[in-house]
Amino acid sequence: MDGGEIMAGAATSLTRFNASASAKTLTEPRWVQRIAIGVALAFLGLFLVVPLLSVFVNAFSKGAGVFARAIVDPIALSAIKLTLLTAVIAVPANLVFGLAASWSIARFRFPGRNFLITLIDLPFSVSPVISGMVFVLMFGAQGWFGSWLGDHGIKILFAVPGIVLATIFVTFPFVAREVIPLMQSQGTDEEEAAFVLGASGWQMFWRVTLPNIKWGLLYGIILCNARAMGEFGAVSVVSGHIRGRTNTIPLHVEILYNEYNFAAAFAVASLLALLALVTLVAKTWVEWRFRSETSARHPEL
């Protein structure tokens, strides 16, 4: 399947669950297993569990009052609002873009197809700082469109549109890279059958295509949303850090932290840590549903 080939950098992907036959007949002695498990868990504990715990412990280090005040602070609330607004625009936008890109790549052969495949992965392979910089070079005062935008009184950089654009850019690959392999492995037989039986294009999409890709789509949306709400580097470059106006939650965390207001910084950060935990649970649930549906449809796998 050439779906895997194009997805350089696809580390977390739903389609990795297609084949799962495990070899457990041969194994190591008990004591070797125990040591291996111990070392692996110690490594994960040191790098994952301890830092995550520290977010919540530090958030409540000065008591629940400080925690609550940090979150209902008007500047924090405006950061939360901006983050939600950004996600509400960026996720549906990338749902549409991702579906369009997957559809054209999986269903058609056209000149520039390979270039498009490479382009989809681009935001994952460049530094978020460089992703943000691209928008500064385009829309900044000295940028390509800078003087035109200035003449017409349109503000993109250091304003909400810039934050939304940068977020859409860095989260673009999530939906497409989940849907392309599913569409490719599905093939076109079912859609052709629907078409021959007289379905309209729209009916074909809702009744045949969508049910086949729904788990991949949901998986992509979950990851896309997590990144959209948590993006730091790219947004930091284009935001201008105007308090109460162009600060997202991660940027607000940075400001609090740099002011040595640690308890408040961790309190606000704990919201994002909570989002990460919800994301992991949702993601695991989708993986589980996808796996049980795949094995129901193809018992031989």
Add this chain to the structure above:
Amino acid sequence: MDSFWDTVTTPRVLAAFRLTFGASALAALINTVFGLLVAWVLVRYSFPGRKIVDAMVDMPFALPTAVAGIALTAVYAPTGWIGAPLAKWGIQAAFAPLGVVIALTFIGLPFVVRTLQPVLEATEPDMEEAALTLGASRWQTVRRVVFPPLIPALLTGFALSFARAVGEYGSVAFISGNMPMRTEIAPLLIMTKLEQYDYAGATAIAVVMLVVSFAMLLTINLLQAWSRRWTGGK
């Protein structure tokens, strides 16, 4: 062109490149070794909480980098839970190059595990059984039969983890302390130059990083093609 070379060869920029690529390579190496162990343990052994541990591996993808940054700094600072014992041994983690390596290890942690897992799951036991019947010890079997097919996936995981680390900004910005010549990474230098409206300087550094990114992308694609050939088109 001259100003490009002048920018990317100043001692401060060169120091940033050295740290970025060096720390990224070291972090990717740590992740390759421990990622192999974690993937092996998750696929081959069963223990209570295995599914939760498996889900936790993706945490660095889900946790915003700014949160990871302040959390790791709190834990590894000289007063932190792990930083304090380290400081007693005379090891400074946060606000030192070691801190950069720690942050980049966190960021790249899932890549090796997730690249290896499907390959390990797809291995058939017959080869191992054959080796055992032919008189090989378990260690010989693991080293000579199980390990070689994993090499392409290991290299791919290393490359993915390295590529991710090179571009990382959020988490490192907090834990490194951002001291020029010592703990300043290249993406941070781009940020600094942008804030000073030195767009030419920022672009020059970005170009060098983009060239490396594309080289990595190409390498990863070749490695994945090789890996698929090795595992028979899986």
